[in-house]
Amino acid sequence: MKGKKSILLFFVDGLGIGEQKDSNPLAYLNKKACPLAYFRDYITETIENGVMVPTDACLGVEGRPQSASGQTTILTGINAPQKIGYHKNGFPNEALKKIIDENSVFLQIKKANLGKATFANAYTPQFFTTKPRWKSATTLAVEAAGIEFRKLQDLLAGKALYHDFTNQTLRNKGFDIPLFTTSQAAEILARLTRSYDFVLYEHFITDKIGHAQDFALATKHLEKLAELLRELLKKVNLEETTVILTSDHGNIEDLSTRNHTTNKVPTVIWGREKDFAVNMIKSLTDITPTILKILEI
Numbered sequence: 001m002k003g004k005k006s007i008l009l010f011f012v013d014g015l016g017i018g019e020q021k022d023s024n025p026l027a028y029l030n031k032k033a034c035p036l037a038y039f040r041d042y043i044t045e046t047i048e049n050g051v052m053v054p055t056d057a058c059l060g061v062e063g064r065p066q067s068a069s070g071q072t073t074i075l076t077g078i079n080a081p082q083k084i085g086y087h088k089n090g091f092p093n094e095a096l097k098k099i100i101d102e103n104s105v106f107l108q109i110k111k112a113n114l115g116k117a118t119f120a121n122a123y124t125p126q127f128f129t130t131k132p133r134w135k136s137a138t139t140l141a142v143e144a145a146g147i148e149f150r151k152l153q154d155l156l157a158g159k160a161l162y163h164d165f166t167n168q169t170l171r172n173k174g175f176d177i178p179l180f181t182t183s184q185a186a187e188i189l190a191r192l193t194r195s196y197d198f199v200l201y202e203h204f205i206t207d208k209i210g211h212a213q214d215f216a217l218a219t220k221h222l223e224k225l226a227e228l229l230r231e232l233l234k235k236v237n238l239e240e241t242t243v244i245l246t247s248d249h250g251n252i253e254d255l256s257t258r259n260h261t262t263n264k265v266p267t268v269i270w271g272r273e274k275d276f277a278v279n280m281i282k283s284l285t286d287i288t289p290t291i292l293k294i295l296e297i
């Protein structure tokens with residue numbers, strides 16, 4: 001049996017803290033009940049006693065923060081854009097890959113013997129056969145730490161989630177996979193927090209919708225994502241588990257532009273080590289050290 005303490009890092013791509021204006025789909029959600037809706041000009045209370053820490057994603061480097069360098073920073077605790085001198089979009093280059101290979105949170109947990117870590121996302125069979133293929137920061141981190149990739153059979157067995165937790169996009173691609181309700185998806189993640197010390201889940205449709213500037217889809221999708229989080233927080237034992245939601249950069253909170261924003265991102269913390277984590281986090285470089293410290297306590 002594992003110890004009585006675990007962490008779930010719920011990564012949402014492209015979610016910033018914007019203004020409450022017409023171009024912000026989050027302004028149209030039920031703010032009191034939404035674990036995603038935060039605004040620069042409005043202190044939002046969130047559900048289940050969560051605390052939101054506005055988190056710097058620009059990291060002292062000029063320009064708009066981007067996914068590859070932002071995610072590398074979240075997953076290693078190293079200021080990746082500062083290391084390479086710019087915000088790198090898309091997929092990690094060799095320099096970022098090296099940082100991930102040597103410093104990922106998965107590897108650090110393993111080296112320091114801090115428990116069992118896993119990546120909750122399921123990969124399709126095509127992932128393993130398509131060559132060459134671009135690999136995201138998370139995929140590189142999982143691979144370099146020798147952690148097993150979850151597959152569609154794990155998803156069918158209730159042991160993995162697709163990045164689109166409803167499975168709709170898998171079905172659109174022709175996979176014979178049932179749709180998940182938000183409750184079923186939340187149950188899978190909650191179950192993983194009971195078997196592992198550290199669980200990462202990655203959700204990036206939010207960033208895609210931000211680039212597409214699709215307002216109707218954004219509100220619909222954010223509502224669904226908020227529902228998943230509400231279900232999740234009901235099912236996770238918050239006496240044992242610390243849930244940390246964070247993002248790599250802003251995007252979907254301002255659909256007046258197809259670009260990322262320079263807004264701070266919301267890091268929202270719930271559960272066991274909330275007070276401790278809140279005090280540690282200022283920028284994306286603080287996420288991995290916070291996770292490691294919580295596991296060390």
Ligand SMILES: [Zn+2]
Pocket residue numbers: 014067207208211251260
């Ligand atoms: Zn993007």
